[in-house]
Amino acid sequence: MANDKQFLLDIQELKLHFRTTKGVVQAVDGVNFQLKPNQAVVVVGESGCGKTSLAKAILRLLPRNVQHYGGKVYLNDLETMGLTDEEYRKQVRWIKMSLVPQAAMNSLNPVLRVGDQVAEPMMIHYGVKKDEAMQQAIKMFQHVGVPVDFINRYAFELSGGMRQRVAIAMSLVTAPALVMLDEPTSALDVLTQANIFNLLKRIKSEMATSFVLITHDIATSSELADRVAVMYAGQIVEVADAFTFFKQPRHPYSAKLMASVPKLRGNDEPDFITGQPPSLINPPTGCRFAARCPKRFGKCSEEPPTVTIGEDKVKCWLHV
Amino acid sequence: MATLKNTFREIARYPSAIFGGIIVLLLVALAIFAMIKIPYAEAIRLWRGGEEVWYQNPKNVPPTWVNAFRKTKLPESFAVKAIEGGDFSKTVTTNADGTKAIDFAYEFDFEADDFPQEMFIYFDAAYAAKAPFVSVTLVRPDGSEVKIGDFGVTHKYTYRFSQDERLVKRVNRLMHREIINPVEGLFAVPETEPSQPLKGTYKLVMQATTFEKDSDLDAEFVSHGQVSGLFGTDHARRDLTIPMLWGAPIALAFGLLAALGTSVLSMIIAAIGAWFGGWLDELIQRITEINLVLPFLAILIMIGTFYSRSIWVILGVTIALSIFTGAIKTNRAIFLQVKESTYIEAARAYGATDWRIIFKYLIPRIIPLLIPALVSAVPGYVFLEASLAVLGLGDPVLPTWGKIINDAETYNALYKGFYYWILEPAVLLMFTGLGFAMLGFSLDRIFNPKLRGM
Numbered sequence: 001m002a003n004d005k006q007f008l009l010d011i012q013e014l015k016l017h018f019r020t021t022k023g024v025v026q027a028v029d030g031v032n033f034q035l036k037p038n039q040a041v042v043v044v045g046e047s048g049c050g051k052t053s054l055a056k057a058i059l060r061l062l063p064r065n066v067q068h069y070g071g072k073v074y075l076n077d078l079e080t081m082g083l084t085d086e087e088y089r090k091q092v093r094w095i096k097m098s099l100v101p102q103a104a105m106n107s108l109n110p111v112l113r114v115g116d117q118v119a120e121p122m123m124i125h126y127g128v129k130k131d132e133a134m135q136q137a138i139k140m141f142q143h144v145g146v147p148v149d150f151i152n153r154y155a156f157e158l159s160g161g162m163r164q165r166v167a168i169a170m171s172l173v174t175a176p177a178l179v180m181l182d183e184p185t186s187a188l189d190v191l192t193q194a195n196i197f198n199l200l201k202r203i204k205s206e207m208a209t210s211f212v213l214i215t216h217d218i219a220t221s222s223e224l225a226d227r228v229a230v231m232y233a234g235q236i237v238e239v240a241d242a243f244t245f246f247k248q249p250r251h252p253y254s255a256k257l258m259a260s261v262p263k264l265r266g267n268d269e270p271d272f273i274t275g276q277p278p279s280l281i282n283p284p285t286g287c288r289f290a291a292r293c294p295k296r297f298g299k300c301s302e303e304p305p306t307v308t309i310g311e312d313k314v315k316c317w318l319h320v
Numbered sequence: 321m322a323t324l325k326n327t328f329r330e331i332a333r334y335p336s337a338i339f340g341g342i343i344v345l346l347l348v349a350l351a352i353f354a355m356i357k358i359p360y361a362e363a364i365r366l367w368r369g370g371e372e373v374w375y376q377n378p379k380n381v382p383p384t385w386v387n388a389f390r391k392t393k394l395p396e397s398f399a400v401k402a403i404e405g406g407d408f409s410k411t412v413t414t415n416a417d418g419t420k421a422i423d424f425a426y427e428f429d430f431e432a433d434d435f436p437q438e439m440f441i442y443f444d445a446a447y448a449a450k451a452p453f454v455s456v457t458l459v460r461p462d463g464s465e466v467k468i469g470d471f472g473v474t475h476k477y478t479y480r481f482s483q484d485e486r487l488v489k490r491v492n493r494l495m496h497r498e499i500i501n502p503v504e505g506l507f508a509v510p511e512t513e514p515s516q517p518l519k520g521t522y523k524l525v526m527q528a529t530t531f532e533k534d535s536d537l538d539a540e541f542v543s544h545g546q547v548s549g550l551f552g553t554d555h556a557r558r559d560l561t562i563p564m565l566w567g568a569p570i571a572l573a574f575g576l577l578a579a580l581g582t583s584v585l586s587m588i589i590a591a592i593g594a595w596f597g598g599w600l601d602e603l604i605q606r607i608t609e610i611n612l613v614l615p616f617l618a619i620l621i622m623i624g625t626f627y628s629r630s631i632w633v634i635l636g637v638t639i640a641l642s643i644f645t646g647a648i649k650t651n652r653a654i655f656l657q658v659k660e661s662t663y664i665e666a667a668r669a670y671g672a673t674d675w676r677i678i679f680k681y682l683i684p685r686i687i688p689l690l691i692p693a694l695v696s697a698v699p700g701y702v703f704l705e706a707s708l709a710v711l712g713l714g715d716p717v718l719p720t721w722g723k724i725i726n727d728a729e730t731y732n733a734l735y736k737g738f739y740y741w742i743l744e745p746a747v748l749l750m751f752t753g754l755g756f757a758m759l760g761f762s763l764d765r766i767f768n769p770k771l772r773g774m
Contacts, residue, residue: 061669064597092670107666111684121670170670 115151341753461520
């Protein structure tokens with residue numbers, strides 16, 4: 001399947017399996033999704049469904065115990081799987097795609113001043129002089145709303161929200177087309193969360209950046225989302241336009257997930273999903289959600305096809 | 321700048337740090353002073369020279385300042401050259417026939433309670449065929465004159481008081497008893513047993529006659545007392561000032577270079593092993609384990625015996641053998657922990673190279689732990705260098721503290737009662753160890769949060 005030029009990011013059959021003492025963990029098991037320029041896709045799912053592994057697989061940040069890593073990742077028309085590690089480092093990381101890591105608060109080097117650290121990617125990738133890179137860093141600090149005199153501080157001298165902003169500044173300093181955010185607000189209070197999302201929205205409109213936002217917080221992420229991808233047991237079970245998704249999720253798991261979010265108005269009690277997510281070491285055959293699905297029927301013991309509805313996709317027998 | 325100031329303020333809170341720091345600074349000052357005052361080549365010349373360098377010094381005498389602690393004062397050494405119009409005056413009278421009469425006179429006070437070891441007059445005569453003739457007399461404070469000798473002076477002539485049999489006889493007549501060393505008799509009160517020094521002003525008078533027109537005579541009067549210099553002398557009449565001063569830069573250079581080289585290299589190697597992992601890490605760990613069971617001192621002794629005793633070779637081997645030790649293991653343990661931090665992953669994500677991560681992200685985390693360890697490691701290496709010298713494996717060229725102890729031990733200093741010979745270098749070595757240890761311990765308290773408040 002050739003890559004369609006209209007997509008900024010096109011992931012096809014991406015797989016990432018880990019070797020552990022208990023067996024092979026299929027953390028990312030055949031993921032497909034596409035992202036257009038200046039779009040934000042939110043990847044939601046429970047803990048342990050492979051969201052962070054997906055981010056790592058896209059950015060090729062692999063741990064030592066990788067058993068299988070395969071599939072195709074297109075960035076515009078660059079097929080990144082064919083690049084060597086060194087080419088990948090030089091051509092992709094922070095040039096085309098950057099990352100705000102999970103627990104971004106701890107992702108700052110404690111022995112470097114934050115200004116230096118924001119300037120680092122510029123110096124690494126474009127070989128610019130330090131003072132020039134610092135100018136760029138100052139610009140980014142202004143952009144994300146960190147006082148400029150903070151550039152000489154160390155990470156531990158900043159509050160959580162400020163550190164998050166610094167991490168975002170760092171991801172934007174080389175102006176990549178795509179920024180991946182791995183649970184950017186998970187350790188912040190609600191007010192700061194709202195601020196960060198407002199900041200991301202502003203960046204998206206001002207810098208025409210695309211986002212892959214990995215989160216389990218559906219409510220907050222709806223602020224930013226153009227599209228929503230629901231991940232379950234290492235697979236994407238539904239990709240949909242945000243508006244459609246929030247109104248009418250198609251996959252039963254998506255519906256349950258949406259029902260578990262408490263609502264401000266209305267009398268609906270938050271719902272929950274019975275049972276445990278399946279082990280990724282030995283996932284069930286057929287639909288992986290079948291054991292917990294309220295709508296399961298006979299066909300669910302077979303592997304469900306991916307059904308395309310308009311631009312949306314859902315992996316469920318109900319929609320065949 | 322502000323953080324540096326804070327660090328110093330923090331250090332100043334520990335009296336042991338101040339004390340240790342002062343000792344270390346004094347040692348550094350001593351080392352710099354030694355290198356400026358006596359340049360390396362000069363120090364080596366004075367240390368390895370020979371009789372012509374050391375003739376003014378007595379043999380095996382303690383430093384001058386011991387007199388401050390003694391009831392019976394020991395005579396000091398001196399050496400004077402005859403200069404026209406000087407203290408040791410030289411007066412030349414030219415006769416009509418071309419011969420010259422040269423008169424030398426030197427007045428000196430003798431107030432010590434013991435006698436000089438030995439006395440010399442070094443003559444330097446210029447003549448073609450007929451050597452000048454000298455007659456020497458000592459005028460004592462009681463007015464008596466002792467004829468020391470009449471002799472012809474060949475070009476370079478040394479007159480040794482103690483080896484003149486006729487002088488011994490003359491002195492014995494004066495003292496009315498048997499004295500083996502004529503120098504003792506020359507400065508003694510007659511007819512006392514044992515000899516009592518006769519205090520007062522003595523005058524050495526020499527009358528020389530030259531027989532040729534261009535003939536000339538110069539003289540140097542040398543008295544070997546029983547104390548000399550700031551640090552005394554050794555068995556070869558060498559002034560111990562040279563090795564005591566030069567021992568400081570050598571010991572500091574060896575200690576600091578070895579400590580710095582060892583800790584920095586083992587930190588870098590541990591970081592590389594921990595970061596890349598795999599076979600490289602395995603290799604480093606296995607080398608460390610093998611190296612840990614190798615006998616360190618035995619290897620150094622072997623190298624000193626069979627290959628080279630140069631301090632640089634020994635330093636290199638010391639560093640090489642000390643890299644792969646426990647430090648690799650402790651550093652690796654810390655690095656393995658740091659390696660998993662989120663910010664390391666972030667650095668990988670934004671494309672930092674492996675080496676950038678090792679040097680900019682891993683290693684800076686360990687430097688606060690490295691500094692106290694480094695300072696505390698210095699005395700160990702200083703002592704190692706001294707130990708090798710004591711074992712007779714010191715650098716044959718350099719004057720070091722360990723070398724003095726080795727010499728003292730070889731020539732039975734303690735048996736013969738030359739305590740200064742061993743105590744001086746030992747005290748300096750102990751102060752070095754104390755200074756660095758005190759500074760190291762307090763730095764450890766400052767940098768190691770677990771020890772705070774203890």
